[in-house]
Amino acid sequence: MSTNNYLRYTVILEPRGTFKGEIPRSDTLFGAVSWALLLLYGPGTLDDWLSAYTGHSPPALLSSCFPCKFDKVEGKRYFYLPMPAVGEFPLAELRDHSLAKHLKKTRFIDIQIWEALREGKIGWNHIVENLAVKGSPTEDEESATYIIDGMFLRHKGNQAPQIKSASTAGTAVNRLTGGALEGFLFYTNRIYFVDTVTYFLLYLDPDWEKKLFAALKFLEDRGIGGGVTRGSGAFDLEVTEGFPFADEDEGENWLNLSLYFPQKSEWEHIRNSEGARYSIVQRRGRIESSFYEGKKIWKRPVMMMEEGSLLPVMDSHPVYGGLIPVLKLVGGGTAMHYGFGFPVKVRGGAL
Known part of the structure; x- marks a missing residue:
């Protein structure tokens, strides 16, 4: 895959509080950015954004978020x-x-x-x-x-890094009385950060730079991931040019830094490779709650390759993966799940 025409950024998210369940991964980031573009610019921009992913030059490729220890003294x-x-x-x-x-x-x-x-x-x-x-x-x-x-x-x-998790109790509320509903106690796992930030890597088409960073600024206060209506997922944004490692163009294999859904030809190539190593995870997202208030509308589950998978290069492929249709929406349209790989070239025999 050639990324020569893309801008490269390291996007640091310094949590203001907690994240619900897990550090945001690439599919969660993409979903949050897409809904932010819709809220800021309207359905026309969202359609342009999603349509651009059907070609050989997606407007942006996102890695998952990873932890970063911040020594404030040094x-x-x-x-x-x-x-x-x-x-x-x-x-x-x-x-x-x-x-x-x-x-x-x-x-x-x-x-x-x-x-x-x-x-x-x-x-x-x-x-x-x-x-x-x-x-x-x-x-x-x-x-x-x-x-x-x-x-x-x-x-x-x-x-x-110092990352801690804790379960907090909650209960459903009776909207008529304002009191708790008996028998509706639930627990939520929240992720806490101590002198630690999280970050993701970004390949970005220059034509989308202004709108994408506007979407991220919007998400600073809105939050990313679950529990945003209860204060989770908010962050302070910092963007730096480049990656914290050398971006190599040569290599027989690539290390994946996102959740990746291989296309049919890619999967056949991976299956026939002796050196491929990967793990699989099931992902199941939910439609943005602000558009269907009071309802939890789940998308169909998707099996994806996890971050850290080591896979063979396909010279014929400009990009790896794609968007996956996961739900027909009421009123028309289809909800899409992000499944593009984030490739980092690796020399043969390394890792």
Whole structure:
């Protein structure tokens, strides 16, 4: 895929409070931006936006959001990316079988390690041989180079983000009396950030730059994801040019940084590749509540490849993935689910 004509941005979202359920992923970001364009500019702009995705040059490609530790004292940020899909580690390579369990639970890897792996400067054998688990009584953290710190794999000298989750109780309200409805207690999982921000990467057609950033500014206060009517999902926006890593043009494989729905020919190519590694997740979105107040209208579920999947390059494809029709809307039109890949080239044998 060629991205030479796109602008490149790192979009930092500093949460004002919590996110509901999870850090926003690419399909959630796309849905929020699309509804914001509709609210700001009307149905004509939304139609233009969605129609542009049917060609070979989408107006924008979005990664999922990833965590970034912000050291306010040093003024330094530690960016993290999704843990690459590495498959099963042979037990012979692990000093302790418990390391396999910890590695399986690792979701994010700091960008210093990620770049070294991507460039082939180090391999997983080297990491395993110099690895310790933070807080483990059987591990020697002082002599280790790499640390498993909760769901993060970091270089010893780097800091891990602090992300916490907690369930909060709520109840449905009787609109006539204003009191709680008996038997309608529910719990919501919320994500909290401590000295931590989240960010996503963006390839952007210059013609859509003004409108897309206007949509993001609108979403600062409106919020992204579930629970926006209760204060979740709001953030302060910061945009910087470029990515926090080198954007390579060469490579036999690509690492995916979004939720990806392969087209038929792409899936056949992936299935016939020996080196492809990926994990699958089911996604099921809901129609924006402000347009159907009081109703929860669910889209059909979609199976997608997760962030961190390692896939073979297809030179004949200008883009990977597409929009997926998931619901016929009352009054005409079709709700679409975002399934474009966000490719980062990787040399053969790396990762």
